[in-house]
Amino acid sequence: MSTPRVAKQERSEQTRTEILQTALDLFSTRGFAAVSLRDIADRVGVNHAMIRYHFGSKEELWRESAAYLFERLEQEIPAPDISAEQAPVESLKRYIASYVRYCARHPEHARLMVQESIIASDRLKWVSDKFIRPNHARTLKLIEGASLPKGLAGMDPVMLLYMVVAIAQMPYLVTAELQFSHDRDVLTSAAIEAHAEAVVRFIFRD
Structure with missing residues (x-):
């Protein structure tokens, strides 16, 4: 059975993955300039300040999401x-x-x-x-x-x-x-x- 700390880490990782995937979906359909951190946060259902805390700027979130994309490609x-x-x-x-x-x-x-x-x-x-x-x-x-x-x-x-x-x-x-x-x-x-x-x-x- 998962401890509360492990369960919290799992939820955090799941949320991070959802943020990255949502960022990819929006950046790929609307283009970088037309997407805001608030757009991504609203889609995921989190506070946009949390995205800024974990990923910094929109540019850094784009890079993190692109890295996630290519790492997934190599895994799959x-x-x-x-x-x-x-x-x-x-x-x-x-x-x-x-x-x-x-x-x-x-x-x-x-x-x-x-x-x-x-x-x-x-x-x-x-x-x-x-x-x-x-x-x-x-x-x-x-x-x-x-x-x-x-x-x-x-x-x-x-x-x-x-x-x-x-x-x-x-x-x-x-x-x-x-x-x-x-x-x-x-x-x-x-x-x-x-x-x-x-x-x-x-x-x-x-």
């Missing part, structure tokens, strides 16, 4: 070591399919990066240096270490990486458009699995 879909795999292409396929599922679970990730890329913010420079560049370095090793289909041989690995990211993310960036224009709910389990399979087949031409 760790990059495989294809050098130790007997079938590195199959490992890369599984990794790509897992990334599609991640994009469906967390559309705020791509939306946040798009928001910041539009204005080329200092926040994007920070998150690029701290997380995106090293993450991409690992993924590029996967691409360069796998035997790619003939049609992809010789392509710029960086541009190939962004092509894969684009087709993985796009349905979850424009979910409302797909619903309004084609009456498609791309967030059902069946639709997500179908898209994951289609992305892998499109890239590897299976």
